[in-house]
Amino acid sequence: MNFRGRTVSVDWGHLIVLLLIAAATGWYLLDARSVSTAANNLLLIQPLSIIALILVLVILPQCFRVAEQHADGATPVHETVRAREETKASDLMQPKLPTERVEVIKMLMLAGLLGLFVFLLKPLGFDVAIFLFSAAGMAICGERRPLPLIAFPVIVTLVVVMGFKALMPYPMPTTIL
Amino acid sequence: MIDMDAFMGALGLMATSAGSWGWIVPGLIIGLVFSAIPGISITMAMAIVLPMSLYMDFFSAVVFLTSVYTGAGFGGSVPAILMNIPGSPSSFATTFDGYAMSKKGEHNEALGYALFASTLCGIFGYVLLLFVVEPLADIVLKIGPLEMFAVALWGMLLLGSLGSTYISRGLLAAAFGVLLGTVGMNTAGFIRGTMGLPTLLDGIQPVPAMIGLLAAGQLLSLAGKDYILEAEGARSVSVKRILLGCWYTFRYPGVLLRGSVIGIVIGAVPGVGSSVGNLIAYAEAKRTDKDSSSFGKGNPKGVIAAESAVASAEGGSMATMLALGIPGGGATAILLAAFMMHNIVPGPTFIETQKDMVYAIILNNIVQAIVLLVVGIGFIYVAANVVRVRTRYVLPAILVVATMGTYAVNGSIAGPITFFVFACIGFALVRYEYPVAATVVGLLLGRMLETEFLRSYQLTGGRPAYILDHPAAVAILVLMMLSMGMTAWGKRKQARHEAAEAEAMERLHREELAAKGTPHHQS
Numbered sequence: 001m002n003f004r005g006r007t008v009s010v011d012w013g014h015l016i017v018l019l020l021i022a023a024a025t026g027w028y029l030l031d032a033r034s035v036s037t038a039a040n041n042l043l044l045i046q047p048l049s050i051i052a053l054i055l056v057l058v059i060l061p062q063c064f065r066v067a068e069q070h071a072d073g074a075t076p077v078h079e080t081v082r083a084r085e086e087t088k089a090s091d092l093m094q095p096k097l098p099t100e101r102v103e104v105i106k107m108l109m110l111a112g113l114l115g116l117f118v119f120l121l122k123p124l125g126f127d128v129a130i131f132l133f134s135a136a137g138m139a140i141c142g143e144r145r146p147l148p149l150i151a152f153p154v155i156v157t158l159v160v161v162m163g164f165k166a167l168m169p170y171p172m173p174t175t176i177l
Numbered sequence: 178m179i180d181m182d183a184f185m186g187a188l189g190l191m192a193t194s195a196g197s198w199g200w201i202v203p204g205l206i207i208g209l210v211f212s213a214i215p216g217i218s219i220t221m222a223m224a225i226v227l228p229m230s231l232y233m234d235f236f237s238a239v240v241f242l243t244s245v246y247t248g249a250g251f252g253g254s255v256p257a258i259l260m261n262i263p264g265s266p267s268s269f270a271t272t273f274d275g276y277a278m279s280k281k282g283e284h285n286e287a288l289g290y291a292l293f294a295s296t297l298c299g300i301f302g303y304v305l306l307l308f309v310v311e312p313l314a315d316i317v318l319k320i321g322p323l324e325m326f327a328v329a330l331w332g333m334l335l336l337g338s339l340g341s342t343y344i345s346r347g348l349l350a351a352a353f354g355v356l357l358g359t360v361g362m363n364t365a366g367f368i369r370g371t372m373g374l375p376t377l378l379d380g381i382q383p384v385p386a387m388i389g390l391l392a393a394g395q396l397l398s399l400a401g402k403d404y405i406l407e408a409e410g411a412r413s414v415s416v417k418r419i420l421l422g423c424w425y426t427f428r429y430p431g432v433l434l435r436g437s438v439i440g441i442v443i444g445a446v447p448g449v450g451s452s453v454g455n456l457i458a459y460a461e462a463k464r465t466d467k468d469s470s471s472f473g474k475g476n477p478k479g480v481i482a483a484e485s486a487v488a489s490a491e492g493g494s495m496a497t498m499l500a501l502g503i504p505g506g507g508a509t510a511i512l513l514a515a516f517m518m519h520n521i522v523p524g525p526t527f528i529e530t531q532k533d534m535v536y537a538i539i540l541n542n543i544v545q546a547i548v549l550l551v552v553g554i555g556f557i558y559v560a561a562n563v564v565r566v567r568t569r570y571v572l573p574a575i576l577v578v579a580t581m582g583t584y585a586v587n588g589s590i591a592g593p594i595t596f597f598v599f600a601c602i603g604f605a606l607v608r609y610e611y612p613v614a615a616t617v618v619g620l621l622l623g624r625m626l627e628t629e630f631l632r633s634y635q636l637t638g639g640r641p642a643y644i645l646d647h648p649a650a651v652a653i654l655v656l657m658m659l660s661m662g663m664t665a666w667g668k669r670k671q672a673r674h675e676a677a678e679a680e681a682m683e684r685l686h687r688e689e690l691a692a693k694g695t696p697h698h699q700s
Contacts (some may be wrong), residue, residue, distance in 0.1 A: 017605045021353055028356060032369040039367035043634055044627045048352055055349040064341070103401025110400040111601060114393070114576060118593040121584070130577050137573030141400060156574050164581050167232055170588025 008064050015063040022056040025049050109140050125175030131157045179536075180311055186533030187540055190236070197237040197541070201548050206242025209556045211245075213264040213563045214571060216399045219249035220507030220614070224392040224600050225575060227384060227511055228582030235519040236534065240541050242515055243491070246508055247545045250487045251295045258287045258480070262564060267487045270459035273682055274472060274479030280689075281475050285415050289422020290477045291484045292553045298437040298485035299546035302492020306499075307539050308347065313500040314528035320649060323633040327653040329626050332447040332503040334661060336615040338444075346611045354616035357381055358623015360639055364631060376591045383514050383621055385583035385595040390613050390620075391507050392579055393596065394603020399568055414557055423550075425477070432462055432478045436485030443486070444493025446658035447505035447618070458486030460678055491542070499523050499535060499683065503622065507614040510621055517621075518586075617688035 029049035035041060046122055117133040124132070134153035161177050191197075198420060204226075211222035223245050230238035253264030258275035278287035320328070337351035338344045360370040361380035371377035426433070436458040443454040462482035463472040472479050494505045495512075502524035504510040516523050521531075528535050583592035606613050637643035644650055 011609075013605075014609045018427075018610055021349065025353070025356060028360075028370045032367075035367050035369055038365075038367070039634065040631060041363070041367040041369070044630050045356065045359055045369065048356060052349060052352040052356065055345055055352060059343075059344045059349060062345075094326070100401070106400040107397050110572075110576075114397070114580075114600060115597050118580065118590075118597040121540060121580075121593060122590055126581075130581075134573040134577055137576065138569050141569035141572055143569045148279050152570060153573075156577055160577055160581055163533065164585060167229070168585045168588065170585070172584075 006064055006066050011065070015060075018038065018056055018059060018063060022053060025052045025056075064150045106140055110137060113137060122173060126177040127157055127161050127171050127174040130160055179307060180532055183314070183532035184536055187536030190533055190537040191540060194234075194236050196234075197240045200233070200237050200241040201541075201545055202243045202552060204241045205248035205545065205552045206556070208245040208248025208250075209252035209255075209552070209560075210563055212249035213417060213556075213560050214267075214566060215256070215262055215264055215564065216395070216402070216568070217575075218265045218395070218507075219246065219253075219267060220511065221392040221395060222249050223508055223511045224388045224521075225579050225582065227388065227515060228585045230515050231518055231586060231587055234637045235516075235521060236537065238515050238519065239512070239538050240545075242512055243495075243538070243542050244545050246491055246512075247299060247488075247542065247549055248552070250299070250491065251292065251484070251549060252556070252560075254291045254295075254484060255288065255557055256564040258284055258291060259561060260564060264564065267455055268483070270455040270483035271480055274474075274476050275457065275483075277473060278480065283475065285418035286422035286425065286477070287480055288414075288557055289424075290426050290480045292419070292550060293423035293426040294433060294436070294481040294484040294552045295488040295553070297433060297566065298440065298490075299488040299491060299549070301433075301437045302444070302489035303495075303539050303542045303546070305606070306492045307536065309496065310499060310528060310535060310539070312466050313496065314525040317500050317525040317577070318529065321633075322629045322636065323408050323444025323644065323647055323650045324653060325615040326626065326629040326633055327657070328501060328652045329503055329622055329629065331653060331657045332497075332501070332505070333615070333619060333622065334657060335447045337531040337612065338616055338661060342610060346609070347615055349614070350606060350616040351619050353620020355623040355626060356619075356667075357386075357616070358620040359627050363624075364628050376589070380624060381620065382586065382595050384518065384586050384598040385592045386620055387511065387514055387617050388579050388583055389596040389601075390603035390617050391511070391613070393576065393600030394605075394607050394613060396572060396579075397575060397600060397604045398607055399572060402568055416554060419554060422477075426481060428477055429481055432481045433485050435461060435465075436482045437489040440486035440489035441493035441496075444490030444495075445497050445503065447497065447503065454486040454490050455483040456678065458482045473660070473682055488546070495539075495542075495548050499528060500525065502527075502625070504618050508615060510614065510617045513621055541627075569676035582590050607646075 021171055026049070029046065030040060032045045032049075043144045113133065117129055121129045131153045135149055138149055138152065156177075161172070161174060165172060207226060208219070208222055211217050211225070212219055218540040223242055226245055227242070228302045230241050233241060249265065250267065252269030253266075254271045254275065256262045256264045257268040257271040258279055260270050261276040261279075263269045263272050275287045275291060278284060288543055333351045333355065334348070337347035337349075339347070356378065361378050362368045368378065376382075439458045439461060440454050443457065459479055459482050461471075463469050466472065466478060468474075468476075491508075497503055497505045498512060500507040502513070502522060504513045513523065521527060580593050580596060584590070586592050600617075605615050606616060644654075
């Protein structure tokens with residue numbers, strides 16, 4: 001992206017997450033204000049929401065990075081900076097996160113699958129849903145051999161359904177088991 | 178220091194609740210296995226088993242969860258020593274000298290050092306807690322809602338500012354968590370942010386939300402990684418030499434003591450946690466040692482320093498959690514949730530009224546540390562196989578168990594849905610380096626913060642000058658400001674320090690490879 005003649009690299013993912021946090025905070029503040037503007041209601045929420053929104057503004061510039069483009073094809077400065085920051089980030093306080101596109105797609109697919117799984121638990125029955133989720137999850141993580149793709153989910157389903165039926169006092173709708 | 182009546186009561190409690198003893202070994206094994214699997218941390222292991230503890234009585238639940246905690250502290254060190262793979266972030270510093278000792282053929286001794294340092298310092302942390310818990314509660318009892326609010330606020334600020342590389346992101350994560358924690362009806366009867374959903378009236382269900390944030394968020398980010406660890410010529414394990422290593426640990430009382438003190442302090446301060454504690458203890462041991470150049474080349478002191486800090490941090494973090502009811506990080510946040518699920522609010526009143534229970538919890542943890550010695554040796558034999566379990570099997574299975582666990586909390590599909598929503602939030606937060614633990618603690622404490630704030634407001638009639646009558650609150654607020662400033666300053670220094678440490682290790686490793694002149698296949 002070009003801005004005032006400089007190339008700016010944008011961390012779109014971070015930007016979206018940040019804007020979502022801001023939107024949620026803003027909506028929450030408005031919702032709370034619409035209920036009542038009494039101090040007993042807004043005492044903590046209003047100042048804290050405002051602080052959170054200010055923090056969003058402080059973090060916002062971190063989503064953008066100015067990239068100095070060199071004509072002679074030398075390594076742009078920001079890349080070495082980023083490489084150094086990456087070694088710093090590998091202090092294992094947070095698990096190291098992969099950045100390759102394929103891996104990100106895998107993660108998003110797994111997250112989507114988890115969402116489907118959660119909403120289909122009741123309609124499909126817990127047993128069927130668990131079987132399908134584990135099989136599809138394994139496939140996303142890279143398993144291609146048909147035998148493990150069937151055998152392992154069957155084991156997971158049996159162990160989990162039996163185990164939780166024994167443990168929980170609540171009913172668990174199942175289709176086959 | 179120790180209330181003898183309550184102490185006797187605690188012994189009686191432990192003798193009569195025989196069922197709770199049975200949970201020590203399973204808890205330790207779960208902790209050991211989970212934390213040995215690369216990518217799964219202490220907190221994740223505890224989050225996944227949290228719903229199971231719902232179906233136990235209170236004492237058993239705490240015994241079970243703290244056993245997982247104790248086991249997980251050591252579990253990561255076994256692959257760290259044998260294969261140079263830290264099973265969990267808290268055993269990162271153990272790889273430096275542990276693996277170097279392995280290469281010299283001293284892996285048995287290294288395991289012995291690690292195990293015994295874990296046991297001794299785990300016990301040390303809790304013995305200290307046994308003595309300070311009562312005086313601590315006496316102090317805490319004297320403070321009113323205003324001071325409590327100030328302390329909770331301080332805890333949140335520390336968590337936010339210390340838990341991440343960026344202070345601003347940490348504070349936002351904490352603020353966002355507190356806001357999420359206030360959703361629903363507050364003590365004054367106002368209903369906010371429920372989007373008309375009746376399940377949200379009581380607020381966001383903390384257990385599914387926590388499991389989503391702490392476990393699933395990080396699990397999802399493992400999807401792209403399929404660890405294939407080459408088997409590295411099986412090393413023979415000899416119990417005799419491990420025990421010899423245990424015995425040699427006594428030669429380094431100074432290292433043990435310093436590591437423990439660092440661990441306890443770091444455990445007690447919200448936000449730092451054992452994943453940093455081991456690095457600091459290691460760096461400190463190296464800095465103060467006469468022969469600091471031998472570190473990283475197989476000096477047992479490095480292993481002992483790292484392990485002692487991890488093990489003793491548990492006692493330190495329990496002190497903050499029990500006395501103030503404020504969790505210092507992910508692991509104690511889970512314990513707090515377990516307390517809440519059994520309708521028990523930790524804090525000075527809990528210590529006053531149930532002192533024998535508190536002592537029983539502490540004594541049981543000392544027992545756990547001793548049992549770890551036996552279970553840990555057994556675990557060494559299977560650890561190499563555990564590490565090689567592939568992500569593609571672990572990931573779907575754990576996600577299923579976690580989802581079902583959130584359903585088991587109250588048998589409603591709202592649990593899994595909350596879990597999914599917070600898994601997505603957790604994933605986004607982890608990905609962009611926001612400290613998830615700060616959000617979790619904010620979520621747990623949000624309601625308490627608002628209630629205490631509201632109570633102080635009602636007591637004072639909204640007069641800000643009232644705070645001047647409370648020197649303690651003023652002192653806490655001043656301390657808070659000071660510590661924030663120090664954090665900002667110290668953070669730069671520490672980050673540089675740690676980077677230098679990691680770089681030095683990397684260089685050493687490369688030099689050795691070059692000296693061998695053979696390409697090295699591993700991981």
